[in-house]
Amino acid sequence: MIKHAGIRQAGIKRYGVVAGALVLLTAQAAFGSAFAINELGVRAQGMGGAFTSIADDGSALFYNPAGIAFQKGFKMEMDTLAVVGLFRFFPSEVPAGTTVPTNGYSGSVKPHFIPVANAYMSKDISKKVTLGFGVMVPFGLSANFTNFNDGDPANTKFPGRFDGTRARLESYWFQPTFAYQLSENSAIAIGPALVHTHLFYEQSILNPLDDGKTFGTDVAAVLFPGQNPVEAANSIARLLPEGRFRLAGTSNAPGLAAGYIFKDPKRKINFGAMYRSAVTNHLSGKASFSFTSTGSVATFLPNAAPIASLFPTQAATGSLTTPATYQLGVSTSAYHNMLMAFDFEVQDFDRFASLPINFSQNSGTATPPERRIVFNFRNSYILHAGIEKKVKEGMAVRMGYVFDHSPVPDASAGPLFPDNTRNSFTIGASKMHGTTEFSMFYQAMFFLDRNTDVLANKNEFTNGLYSNFAHLAGLSMRMNLGGAKSGGRK
Amino acid sequence: MSKLALICLTCAAALQLSAQQPKFDPTNFIAVGEGLAAGMADYSLKDVYQLKSFPAQLALQLNTSFPQALFQGVGVGNAPGFPAMPVRVPGPGQNSVRSDFPPQLFVFNLAVPGHRVEDAVNRRPSAPIVRSDDMTQTVTNLILGYPALILKDKPLWTQYEYALQMNPTFAIVELGYFDILQAAVAGDLTQLPDATAFAANYTKIVQGLAGTGATVIVMTVPDPTTTGYFTTVAGSTRLTGAPASVATSVYGVNANDLLTVTGVTALAARIEGNDTSPLPAGSVVSASAIAQVQQRVKDINSQITTIAGKYNATVYDLNNLFTRVRANGVFAGQQFLTADYFGGFYSLDGYYPGETGNAVIANEILNLINTKYGTSYLPISLAATAASDPTVQFAVQVEGTIR
Numbered sequence: 021m022i023k024h025a026g027i028r029q030a031g032i033k034r035y036g037v038v039a040g041a042l043v044l045l046t047a048q049a050a051f052g053s054a055f056a057i058n059e060l061g062v063r064a065q066g067m068g069g070a071f072t073s074i075a076d077d078g079s080a081l082f083y084n085p086a087g088i089a090f091q092k093g094f095k096m097e098m099d100t101l102a103v104v105g106l107f108r109f110f111p112s113e114v115p116a117g118t119t120v121p122t123n124g125y126s127g128s129v130k131p132h133f134i135p136v137a138n139a140y141m142s143k144d145i146s147k148k149v150t151l152g153f154g155v156m157v158p159f160g161l162s163a164n165f166t167n168f169n170d171g172d173p174a175n176t177k178f179p180g181r182f183d184g185t186r187a188r189l190e191s192y193w194f195q196p197t198f199a200y201q202l203s204e205n206s207a208i209a210i211g212p213a214l215v216h217t218h219l220f221y222e223q224s225i226l227n228p229l230d231d232g233k234t235f236g237t238d239v240a241a242v243l244f245p246g247q248n249p250v251e252a253a254n255s256i257a258r259l260l261p262e263g264r265f266r267l268a269g270t271s272n273a274p275g276l277a278a279g280y281i282f283k284d285p286k287r288k289i290n291f292g293a294m295y296r297s298a299v300t301n302h303l304s305g306k307a308s309f310s311f312t313s314t315g316s317v318a319t320f321l322p323n324a325a326p327i328a329s330l331f332p333t334q335a336a337t338g339s340l341t342t343p344a345t346y347q348l349g350v351s352t353s354a355y356h357n358m359l360m361a362f363d364f365e366v367q368d369f370d371r372f373a374s375l376p377i378n379f380s381q382n383s384g385t386a387t388p389p390e391r392r393i394v395f396n397f398r399n400s401y402i403l404h405a406g407i408e409k410k411v412k413e414g415m416a417v418r419m420g421y422v423f424d425h426s427p428v429p430d431a432s433a434g435p436l437f438p439d440n441t442r443n444s445f446t447i448g449a450s451k452m453h454g455t456t457e458f459s460m461f462y463q464a465m466f467f468l469d470r471n472t473d474v475l476a477n478k479n480e481f482t483n484g485l486y487s488n489f490a491h492l493a494g495l496s497m498r499m500n501l502g503g504a505k506s507g508g509r510k
Numbered sequence: 511m512s513k514l515a516l517i518c519l520t521c522a523a524a525l526q527l528s529a530q531q532p533k534f535d536p537t538n539f540i541a542v543g544e545g546l547a548a549g550m551a552d553y554s555l556k557d558v559y560q561l562k563s564f565p566a567q568l569a570l571q572l573n574t575s576f577p578q579a580l581f582q583g584v585g586v587g588n589a590p591g592f593p594a595m596p597v598r599v600p601g602p603g604q605n606s607v608r609s610d611f612p613p614q615l616f617v618f619n620l621a622v623p624g625h626r627v628e629d630a631v632n633r634r635p636s637a638p639i640v641r642s643d644d645m646t647q648t649v650t651n652l653i654l655g656y657p658a659l660i661l662k663d664k665p666l667w668t669q670y671e672y673a674l675q676m677n678p679t680f681a682i683v684e685l686g687y688f689d690i691l692q693a694a695v696a697g698d699l700t701q702l703p704d705a706t707a708f709a710a711n712y713t714k715i716v717q718g719l720a721g722t723g724a725t726v727i728v729m730t731v732p733d734p735t736t737t738g739y740f741t742t743v744a745g746s747t748r749l750t751g752a753p754a755s756v757a758t759s760v761y762g763v764n765a766n767d768l769l770t771v772t773g774v775t776a777l778a779a780r781i782e783g784n785d786t787s788p789l790p791a792g793s794v795v796s797a798s799a800i801a802q803v804q805q806r807v808k809d810i811n812s813q814i815t816t817i818a819g820k821y822n823a824t825v826y827d828l829n830n831l832f833t834r835v836r837a838n839g840v841f842a843g844q845q846f847l848t849a850d851y852f853g854g855f856y857s858l859d860g861y862y863p864g865e866t867g868n869a870v871i872a873n874e875i876l877n878l879i880n881t882k883y884g885t886s887y888l889p890i891s892l893a894a895t896a897a898s899d900p901t902v903q904f905a906v907q908v909e910g911t912i913r
Contacts, residue, residue, distance in 0.1 A: 116535055116679060117723015175723045228537075228677075243615040244577050251575035258538045258677040259616070316675045319665055320615055320658075 054397060054427050054439050055161040055189055056343070056367055059463065060138050062099045062496035066448015066461040067406025068420020070361035072349025073292035075281060077498055078140030081154030081197055081211065084294040084347070086279035088142040088152040089199035089207030095143070099496040101136040104128075106491075107438045109165070109180070111484035112473065117175040124487070125178050127165050127438050134162050142197075152197040152211070158296065159191035159217075159342045165435040166222075170264060170312050179481035182227035184436040185264070188220040191301070191342055193275055206282040213275035217301040218268075219340060221375075221436075225263040225309070229479035232257030235386070243317065261315030261327060267377060269305025269338055288354040298344040298371050307336035307379060307387070330386040338377045343367040343427075349404075363404035369397040369427035395437075400427035406446070414452035418461070421445055430472045434482040440470040444492075455500040463492035534725055534883035535679040536572040541565035542630060542673050542715060543621035543684030543729075545587065548653075549578075550623050551857035551864055551901070553592055554585030555649070557609045559857070562865040562895075565619055565682060567872040571887050572680075577614035579653040582607060586652065587623035588645050589859045590688070591695030591739065591770060591792065597642045613657050618676060620669045622646075622653050626689045626703065627711040630669040635659055670715050678724040682875070683715060684828070686731035686810055691861060694734040694803045695770060697795040702806045709813045716821045725883075726823035727875065730811040733829055735800050736836040738851040739860030740768040749851065750778040761789050766797035771851060771860045826878055831871065842866045843893025845902055854896075854905035864901025866892060 061079025064071035071079070075087020078097030107127030114120060142152035166185045168177040178185065197211035226232045236256030237249065244252035276297040283290045309331035311318070318327050344367070351361035374394045379387035406420030422444040428437045448461030467488035477483050541547045548555055549563030557580040560566065569576030586607070588594045624646040625633065633647070635655020641647045651659060654672055658664040667675055689708065693701035719726045734740070743765050744754045757763045757777060769777060773793025780787065795803075811829055818825045834840075836849040847854035847866060857864040863871065869890045876887045896902040 113533075115723065116533060116725065117721075173721075244575060245612055245614065246610065247575040247577055247614075251573065252577075254537045255575045255618070258679070259675075316616060316677070320661070 054369060054372075054400070054437055055159050056345075056400075057101075057136060057158055057160050058365070058402065058422075058424075059101055059492055059494065060099060060136075060156050060158065062101075062459040062461050062494040063418070063448065063450055063498075065101075065446055065463060065492075065494060066418030066420060066450075066459065067359075067361055067408055068404045068422045068444065068446050069402075070349060070351070070363040070404035070406040070420060072279075072294050072347045072363045072365075073281065073290040073351040074349070074359070074361055075279070075292060078142060078152075078154070079138070080279075081140045081142070081152050081195060081277075082138070082156050082158065084279040084281055084292045084349070085152065085195075085197045085209035085211045085277050086199055086207040086281040086292070086294075087209075088150045088197065089148075089201040089209060089281070090283070091142055091150065092144045094141075094501040095498065096141045096501060097139070097496060097498040099138045099140070099494060101138075101492060101494040103134040103136070104132065104491040105134070106489045107163075108487045109435070109438060109484060110487070111179055111481050112471075113478070113483060114179045114481055115175065118179055119176060121167075124485075125165055125167060125180075127163055127435060127488075130164055130166075131162070136160065142199075148201040150199040150201070152199060152209075154193070154195045154197065154211075156193050156195070157190060158193055158345075159189060161187050161189035161436070163187045163436050163438065170262070170310065171314075174262065177224075178435070180435050181224035182230060183434040183477070183480040183482045184221070184223040186220070186222040187436045189217070189340075191215060191217040191299070193277075195275075195277055197277070205284065206280070209277075209279045211277040213277060215273045215275040215299045215301070215342075217271045217273070217299075217303065217340065217342075219270075219301075219303055219305075219338070221267045223265055225265045226257075226260045226311075227479065228257040228260070232260050235260060239317075256317060259316045261311040261313065261318045263309055263311045263327075263331065265331075266308045266310075267305065267336055267338065269303030269336065271301040271303045271340075273299050273301050275299045287352075289350065289352045292347070292349040292351075294345070294347040294349075296345040298368065299342045301340045301342065303338040303340060305336060305338075306333065307377070308333040332381050332385055332387070334379055334381040334387065336377055336379050338375060340375055341371045343369045343371050343399075357409070359408040361404075361406050361408075363402075365402040365404065367400045367402070367427065370399050372397040372427075395432045396429060397427040397432065398429060401425050416450045418448040418450075419446060420448075422463075430470070431474045431476060433470055433472050433486060434477070434480070438486045438488060440467045440486060440488065442467045457498045459494075459496045459498070461492075461494050463490075465490040465492060534879055534885055536569075536574040537679045538618065538676055538724075539565070539569055539572060539574050539576060539680040539682075540618045540673050540676050540678045541621050541682045541684065542669055542719075543682070544625045544686075544688040545589075545621070545623035546687050546862055547621035547682065547684035548587075548619065548623050549621075549868075550587055550589070550862045551859070553589040553859045554595065555587040555623050556581050556583045556585030558583070559865070560619070562868055562899075563619070564863075564868040564871040564875070565621070567869055567890055568682075568875055569618075571872065571876055571890060576619060577617050578610070578619040579614070579617045579656065580609040581652070582609045586645070586649050589862075590692045591772065592859065594645060597640060597645050597648050608652060608656060615657070616676060617653065620654065620672050620676075621684065622650050622669060624649060624688060625669060625685070627685045627708055627715070630685055631711045631714055632668060634668045634671070635666045670718060673715075674718055674722060678719065678722055680725045681719045681722075681727070682826075683712075683719070683726065683728045683823075685712065685715070686814070687734075690731055690803065690807055690810070691734045693806075694795065694800075695739060695861075696792065697799045699799055699802050702803065703810065705806070705809050705813065708810055709817065712814060713817050713820075716817050716823050720821040720823060726818075726821070727826050727878070728814055728818045728823050729826045730814055730829040731807055732832040733804055733807045734861055735768060735795075735803060736832045736849060737861040738849055738853055738856035739771050740795065740800075741770075741774045741851055742768060745850065746774050746777060749774050750781050752781045756781060760786055763789070763794055764797060767794045768797075768800055769794055774851060824878065824882060826875055828871065831874060835867075835870075840870055841892075842870070842896035842902065843891075845893070845896045847896075847902060847905070852905055854902045857901050865899040866896045866902050869895040
């Protein structure tokens with residue numbers, strides 16, 4: 021018995037390590053409302069994510085940590101999500117000579133699908149206290165409009181590249197959670213988290229209509245003496261090589277999740293509330309630059325002082341704030357022998373006003389002390405609704421709906437955030453095999469088409485029609501490794 | 511749902527169409543050409559006329575930079591039909607020849623006097639800068655190869671390559687005139703350009719420029735026989751003061767032949783001096799040669815139009831303007847300019863327009879741009895230009911019919 025337990029403990033440990041590794045390997049990035057990922061539980065997402073008042077599996081650590089207080093025994097869960105985003109952009113204006121692909125520009129150049137994985141575990145240590153630990157990725161982003169190689173002719177390249185070509189954000193929450201059952205029917209939980217964030221950001225630079233002109237202004241009197249300096253700068257901007265700027269940085273910051281859940285068995289109704297804190301990620305990393313071999317001016321510069329020498333690879337810092345999340349949910353199983361749930365969620369994305377990047381080498385270079393990329397997001401709200409019906413013992417089916425109001429204003433719609441308000445429809449199912457439950461869900465995400473016409477974006481060619489759709493699908497495995505049986509609803 | 515999809519598709523298609531609508535951007539305006547676009551006038555290329563060349567005047571109206579390789583007087587370049595200028599290295603006390611010093615790193619007026627279409631494609635600068643035996647190469651070096659030739663390991667581009675390197679948004683191609691002009695003034699039909707080779711080189715230029723995404727305007731080749739360089743026997747009376755019959759009966763000029771500037775000048779001198787000796791060589795171009803030159807101009811212009819259509823370039827019919835000026839003259843304010851020698855439109859060499867003539871060309875191109883691209887660039891004031899244009903001020907105002 022002891023030996024058996026030891027083997028099981030070893031198995032659990034091994035499973036935990038593998039699960040954790042898989043999370044880190046596959047939780048590359050995804051997308052949600054802007055860069056929020058709200059689909060971190062397969063069972064939950066089958067019901068459109070309306071799970072705050074239910075929270076009866078491992079993903080409770082994400083949807084409402086108080087939910088683990090009612091999960092007795094030792095449970096582990098692994099949820100995987102795959103996203104296939106079909107992002108299309110039809111620019112309303114492009115530089116002369118640009119050939120726009122018939123189907124527009126794709127924002128999913130590589131990878132074509134994005135995997136996201138999360139791992140949860142919980143164990144009751146007393147009648148009232150349950151501990152949990154979750155590794156999840158509530159914020160992430162993967163956008164890639166890089167349809168070109170740097171050396172390609174300019175008129176074949178994605179025209180919005182000066183606003184951004186690629187972005188990857190992964191914000192891992194390592195969240196130990198303490199849940200306390202206040203009464204037979206209510207519980208609270210708090211989960212202080214270590215938030216490890218990795219950001220990769222890439223955009224083309226020396227836009228002939230923007231920063232290229234700034235560069236041109238500085239050298240106009242030397243290259244084109246006697247010419248009108250403004251006109252000369254405009255011309256010089258078109259004679260510069262094209263560059264690409266990349267920033268990669270990481271940060272570790274504290275975060276917090278908390279929840280409350282109340283279950284009224286007499287009325288068969290549950291209430292839930294969840295809070296996840298905003299996190300300010302102080303990124304530290306490296307900025308690098310590369311340039312094309314094109315551009316007539318570069319050809320005439322002394323070999324000892326190429327343009328690249330003005331943009332040295334250097335240490336850089338930045339600051340990125342992820343929003344706080346507030347969720348309220350209600351569910352009932354009083355009607356038609358079904359579980360029905362509704363959630364209302366707010367994310368205060370107005371915190372995400374800008375991304376300042378601070379360069380460390382400012383003397384004798386063209387890299388300024390600070391470059392601020394402005395986003396000016398607004399708060400988002402999300403409505404979730406879902407139903408679940410047990411079709412037979414150990415098997416349940418689900419469906420749901422999500423309305424997600426985008427926090428991205430027109431001015432910030434571009435290759436990094438080709439986002440808009442969405443309507444999603446979900447289906448899902450679960451089946452028990454012994455003590456293990458397997459679940460799946462599918463979500464069809466319909467984005468409203470967005471047509472932007474922002475004067476400030478004219479020179480970056482990001483105005484136009486954004487037409488998106490996404491398939492999301494997930495699988496999960498929830499194991500009851502001791503104690504009460506999983507899968508029950510109260 | 512299908513209706514919604516149809517609307518979406520229609521919107522997308524409309525957006526794509528609007529994305530492909532032509533848009534005019536003069537930011538990097540380059541001119542590819544020969545003497546006319548370069549600003550040749552009064553037998554050579556010099557700054558006073560370069561600054562009044564039609565591309566330069568056009569750039570001013572378009573509010574865009576247009577760096578040029580400016581030359582101090584007496585200028586450089588040879589004018590067909592006139593004695594060639596010697597090519598000399600500047601001596602002590604002389605200055606830099608190029609009047610823009612320090613020089614522009616790049617020039618946008620790439621036109622080189624004496625360049626045939628094949629030169630625009632193939633001729634590149636080469637050291638030494640000054641070639642005492644080769645004016646065309648010297649001018650090529652001074653325009654396209656300076657300062658590259660005095661720097662180390664810098665690219666030496668042909669006119670065509672240079673144009674591509676300037677990443678143009680707007681390009682004008684004025685080529686072919688010199689190809690025809692040289693044959694016409696000499697009455698030497700063997701010098702006429704081969705139509706096939708001309709088309710191949712011209713295609714390469716237009717195709718390359720169009721491939722950059724630039725707006726490309728190509729100009730038809732003017733018929734040199736409509737210019738002031740050529741005077742009809744009947745029209746010679748205006749300049750010699752003698753009846754046309756004197757030219758035919760005394761000097762043996764056929765009534766349908768054309769007199770060159772050399773010919774009409776010699777005729778006037780002989781009549782004035784009662785000299786009945788034959789006119790010198792190069793005075794007359796026969797009617798049959800004229801017909802063949804005119805036919806070749808037609809052939810070439812037909813090819814230019816075809817090539818332009820193939821690469822979505824716009825055609826500006828310069829030949830038509832020259833023909834209209836020949837037939838009707840043109841008003842510049844109160845001044846009436848004709849295509850006659852000393853008529854006010856052409857400079858002293860007879861075939862390159864003066865300042866006002868260049869302004870007329872620039873205005874027609876501006877009008878073409880405004881019409882095609884919905885822009886509203888203002889025209890150049892011809893009256894103001896004519897008021898300070900020596901070509902107009904010293905025109906010989908004669909009563910009677912033109913020519």
